[in-house]
Amino acid sequence: MAEIRVPRLEKGQTKIKNVPIAVTPEGFWCCPSPGVFQKPFKPQPSLNKAKQPSQNSSIQPKKVSINEVKSGPTNAGLLVVDEKRANGSDAIVLNAPLSNEKAGRPGPNKVENMPRKVTIEYGEAGTGDLKVILLGKQGITVKLSVHRSILVENSSFFATRISEQQPVFPCLEIDNCDDVEIYAETIGLMYCQEMKQQLIKQSVPRVLRILKVGERLGFTKCIRSCLEYLEAVPWVGEDEEEKVVASVTRLEGHGIGVGAVLKRVSSVTEKPPKDTLCRILELVLESKEEKGRREMKSIVLKLLRGTSSSSADGSCNETIFAAFQASLDSLLSLFRQAAEAKLDDKPMSVRETAAKPIALQADNLLWMLDILSDRQAGDDVAVIWANQRELVSIHSGIPVVVRHYVSLVSARIFVLIGQGAVLSCKETRHSLLNLWLPPLIDDYKWLQHGCRLFDRDVVEEGIGRTILTLPMEDQRALLLSWLGSFLTNGDGCPNLQRAFEVWWRRALARPAAAAAARVD
Template sequence: MASREVSTMIKQGFISDPTLSLPFSPSRTTLPRLYSPSSSPPPPPPPPAESTRPSHNNPTLFEMMSEENLRGSKTMEESRRRTQRRVAKFLTELNAYSLKNGGLGPSDVRLTVVSRDGQRVPMDVHGRVLSEKSRFFADNLSQRREKGVSHTVEISECDDVEVYVETVVLMYCDDLKKRLIGESVTKVLALLQVSAAIMFDAGITSCLEYLEAVPWSEDEEEKVVSHLSQLELPGLSTPQVLQRVSSEPSTSARSDGILLNLLSGVLQAKDDKARQEMKTLISRLLRADSLDDDSLFDVSKDTLYHLCHRCLGSLFLCLSEAIGMEDGKRDRGVLMAEIAREADNLQWIVDILIEKRMANDFVKLWADQRELAELHSKIPTVYRHGISRITAQLCIAMGRGNILVPNESRFSLVSTWLDALYEDFGWMRRAYKSVDKKLVEDGLSKTILTLSLRQQQVVLLNWFDRFLNKGDDCPNIQRAFEVWWRRAFVRQYTDVDDTSQLQITVSSYST
């Protein structure tokens, strides 16, 4: 090989530079000598010269591959040693059981378990025990049993030698349930699989009883369901084990009634902290169920709108009572909390409707609440501002395209509730940290711009006057105003018949 080619390969990392590292050959490793306690070991060799030390700052590709293979070999060796230690423990336990049951006599079967990688574990066992406990061994040993003659049985291609050996040990155990206490779910599933393969009925029953009684983690739950669905165990208690994760068909049919009770319980909760926690939990669960195509546990549209009407009725009664609160019959703080609570409940249900894409009808329902809007205008802002969050919530959803309703419903909504939103906006964004001012303004702007040009004019000229008088306490929808201006005066589409006869009028706003 030319010196130039060698130099190039050294630079690329395929050959170590002989001036920087010592040559290494795995076949030339030497074993350490043994010394008696009386003799002293030889002094350690001097450290290599600086120039002959391997350079670890920039290891070559060969060195990195060697280190990786060495680490992999050490890991495999450690795993094999752990398995050997556990197998040795089981064999010791097997001998103890054999001595305890002295009536069994000497072993007459040499059972060898062989793994896929060739690992062999021989065991001296009793054909009588195997035949009594396992229908697989009973069938196979009975065909070749001769009095006074020992037999050799080999089980090949085992996935896990350790589990097979432990299953044989279980055949000698008197109290299998006690023996399984403390084992992991994964281990018991493996024992169950081997027990089923050799038709060890007592082992199958004990493993199923263990799985039925012990708690599972989420990962373990998936493993249990997967294993039991693959095993064919006729006449055994598999359904009982799976009862904690499966239900009768009637349960899914009653899901809507269950959810109605759950949602109603949250709406009527007395502890506000617990109510907020359960709202968050149920919303998250319903959202997850909506993403699962196989989920049958869902809430119906009728149930959600039933709750909407209930919340609207409670809200109407609270506002009616708030108008006459000068009578002193109710504490103002208590009444204020009730109004905020009912408004928050209604907003939560509307959130679920939007998430489920069922909120179209609610836009019209909310737009038709003119009596409620009239009551709203007659009580102090400090009591009512939470109600305007519902209007903001709908405008955000419509601005995102998550609610699709006709123009009539959109204009009816802003006609009924937009003035209230203007009045409450300052209080609303200061009282609720969750209210995003920019998000509300963007949703409101986009909703207004979906209206007809004439309706845009009416709404935006009204906003123009209010914004000049209230400033930051009014939503800033200048972007919508600019788009309307451009549509009305700059980019006029002459091919569209305009029968609205636009007239710009500025209404006065009294502070």
């Protein structure tokens, strides 16, 4: 970093703040750091010294040789002025005409509240033939000493404004600049031959600001350089991605190629979402690596929840239902094979081998059941499951170590109905309980001890609540059947005592109380 240093001046003289200037690989003197535009200038008390500089002395920006401009690097000096100059000829005051004013010294309490004035000189000092004055909305005024030919060559905005000047004036004013700092930096980029080198050290938000100003100025070279930068760098976070896409999309109708940037988020040849989702489900459902499968199931479930209200719901649900039916068909085929193999007479190792693919398909069904219930389509799954009579008929002929995974699906459906997440009709609920509750009771002991994620309390609550949604006659038949199993198997049977108590109150206590009231 290079730094311009000037001696301290006394009261009545110009107060100049030291400004850090960064030298780029090309020799371009960058715009002051944001702190120059944002931090207020504080007055410093003067010191009485034996020798004081003359009040008529002038201070010039750092000068560079004109030969450096010809050979490649371009330099700009900077001078930041904190209050009116002593002679008053170059004063820059916000919302004031650019005319000579009397030299005046502000009071000590007014210095910090005065509008900040910044002077920036591009190219070789003293060679500029045009003054561009930027009037910022935050009370900042920036005067740029520039070269008319460079602005006309690079900016359609300046080319139009300058051509409209009749006669030609040495000053051009831009009002209501919402980002003075970036305006100054973007104009400075017109002096760069390798603009990419200037942008490479910037952040994405700052380049978006430069892109916005470049668009307003009609600075095509700058716009293209910003697009090249945005195409190459990563975008961090969804918020930044949305800002990039919005900024770039705004340029689509201006004849500037933005396709390279937008291809990161969209593609003309992209396959339909249905095909992509189908492929994702296929990869997850066929995976046998436990850790990766578990993590991807969680991610896909979360992402699908985030799109559950999109217009593509119908197509997405159809794809998931197709995958659910495919897994159900595979499960039925595995049950048939297990029944034909007569696994009761085979050693435990053979049974465990036969159980693995059944466990995989049952896990797939559970995952897709959760997805569809989140998308308000779980009632259709309940209808499908209530019609699996062949699966139930084969169930009892297969060893429990092989078959019990299927009862997890039944238990999950009962839990969803009990929680009100699946709204099935009375006939479906009745069919589910009549068809799948007996197999579930038969497998209950294995479910408790063989499945680490099995939550007995939740399952029993779900079964009981599902039973209590039926008419009283159906409640009586189901609970009396359960009572016989519970008295026989004890802890190896679901404990539906809460549901039994509710049914007892409905069937016996309430009628008895009503009869007693009538007698009275």
